[in-house]
Amino acid sequence: MTAILPDHFLWGASTAGHQVDGGDTAADTTFLEGVTPSVFKEPAGKACNSWERWEDDLDLVKGMGLNSYRFSVEWARIEPEEGKIDQSALDHYDRMVDGCLERGIDPAITLCHFTLPSWFAAKGGWLNHDAPSMFADECVRVLDRIGDRAVLAVTFNEPDLPRILDNGSLPQEAVDLQRACIDAATKKAGVARYRSGNVVIPEEVTQLEYGFIRAHRTAVQAVRSVCPTLPVGLSLAVIDESYSTERGKELALDKRESCYGPWPAAVQGDDFVGVQNYEREVFDDNGPIPAQPGEDVNESGSPLHPESLANSVTYIHHLTGLPVVVTEHGVSTPDDDLRCRFIKASIPPLVELVRDNVPVLGYFHWSLMDNYEWISAFDVHFGLCSVERENGTYDRKPKGSAAVYRDIVASTVL
Numbered sequence: 001m002t003a004i005l006p007d008h009f010l011w012g013a014s015t016a017g018h019q020v021d022g023g024d025t026a027a028d029t030t031f032l033e034g035v036t037p038s039v040f041k042e043p044a045g046k047a048c049n050s051w052e053r054w055e056d057d058l059d060l061v062k063g064m065g066l067n068s069y070r071f072s073v074e075w076a077r078i079e080p081e082e083g084k085i086d087q088s089a090l091d092h093y094d095r096m097v098d099g100c101l102e103r104g105i106d107p108a109i110t111l112c113h114f115t116l117p118s119w120f121a122a123k124g125g126w127l128n129h130d131a132p133s134m135f136a137d138e139c140v141r142v143l144d145r146i147g148d149r150a151v152l153a154v155t156f157n158e159p160d161l162p163r164i165l166d167n168g169s170l171p172q173e174a175v176d177l178q179r180a181c182i183d184a185a186t187k188k189a190g191v192a193r194y195r196s197g198n199v200v201i202p203e204e205v206t207q208l209e210y211g212f213i214r215a216h217r218t219a220v221q222a223v224r225s226v227c228p229t230l231p232v233g234l235s236l237a238v239i240d241e242s243y244s245t246e247r248g249k250e251l252a253l254d255k256r257e258s259c260y261g262p263w264p265a266a267v268q269g270d271d272f273v274g275v276q277n278y279e280r281e282v283f284d285d286n287g288p289i290p291a292q293p294g295e296d297v298n299e300s301g302s303p304l305h306p307e308s309l310a311n312s313v314t315y316i317h318h319l320t321g322l323p324v325v326v327t328e329h330g331v332s333t334p335d336d337d338l339r340c341r342f343i344k345a346s347i348p349p350l351v352e353l354v355r356d357n358v359p360v361l362g363y364f365h366w367s368l369m370d371n372y373e374w375i376s377a378f379d380v381h382f383g384l385c386s387v388e389r390e391n392g393t394y395d396r397k398p399k400g401s402a403a404v405y406r407d408i409v410a411s412t413v414l
Contacts, residue, residue, distance in 0.1 A: 010362025235274025
């Protein structure tokens with residue numbers, strides 16, 4: 001059977017389990033947060049307490065007038081020990097999906113958003129020859145339970161990110177700390193190699209990439225075996241590489257070939273490809289041009305270019321020939337006025353692509369709320385809503401940008 005693509009534009013927000021749920025004690029990320037040294041600034045702990053407050057999250061999505069919510073189903077919750085399935089975790093996701101539908105929200109499911117069961121990481125993670133079949137079993141388990149009510153299934157979140165980070169996006173001290181963290185985890189677990197999906201050492205990037213591709217192809221088959229009409233694909237991190245000189249053009253094209261080269265073939269036959277864009281890099285003779293005085297920048301100091309979203313979508317659509325879903329897009333900043341300006345400037349060019357018949361199926365903003373941002377912990381802010389973590393209430397409060405996004409959705413006809 002052929003996948004049934006959404007018959008309406010998906011306006012949504014994205015989250016990921018480890019970053020919002022809290023308390024996933026069987027996860028590899030939790031294990032890595034607890035070793036010494038750790039690349040993670042602090043443990044996620046209860047994160048945003050979404051495991052308990054997921055209904056509040058769905059109310060936020062509904063309150064913004066959105067019709068879809070992208071969230072991850074956490075393998076470590078469902079199979080905390082190899083071969084032992086926690087039915088209560090599947091029950092939880094079943095309730096979440098029903099909660100979405102009760103509010104008129106289409107659930108978009110991510111099957112692996114970086115975090116893995118610790119037992120799987122202790123077996124070498126995606127470097128393990130048997131990893132694809134183990135992941136396929138998880139996909140079948142999940143979709144057999146909730147696939148009949150989902151609108152999209154995303155197998156992997158940003159499997160190209162390790163390659164992007166290996167192309168100069170991480171300072172050497174961070175690379176060294178990742179290696180030390182992985183070595184400490186391997187020693188603590190008492191195994192030959194403890195390997196995660198988002199703490200990676202440079203010499204294993206190619207092998208990891210190959211593991212992701214194998215697992216993705218197997219997962220697509222598994223999804224279709226259970227839900228033949230459910231659209232399935234993966235999401236790619238995409239930096240909008242551009243240039244200002246001829247040498248800069250060579251550098252930009254070289255980076256594109258390195259970062260995205262394997263993926264057009266890997267996604268052939270999929271129903272869509274996800275694009276996750278946050279930045280643009282403009283290359284001159286010496287590499288990416290840093291932010292100039294007066295330019296808007298994000299919390300990492302990178303300049304903001306609202307046109308990067310539409311550029312990235314156009315590039316990936318042409319590269320793969322597939323329909324596109326913007327599975328993530330946003331800006332890390334404590335300045336919500338900046339976020340408002342960025343949203344207002346970024347979305348209209350995307351809307352024009354849709355009106356020009358580029359097959360863009362939806363837009364999901366990252367993120368619904370300020371959450372745990374991996375090695376930066378809680379020190380960067382992507383949320384349309386804030387979360388009162390310090391006082392222990394975990395109350396959510398929409399920011400002005402939530403209203404801006406709501407108004408754009410309400411006034412845009414697609």
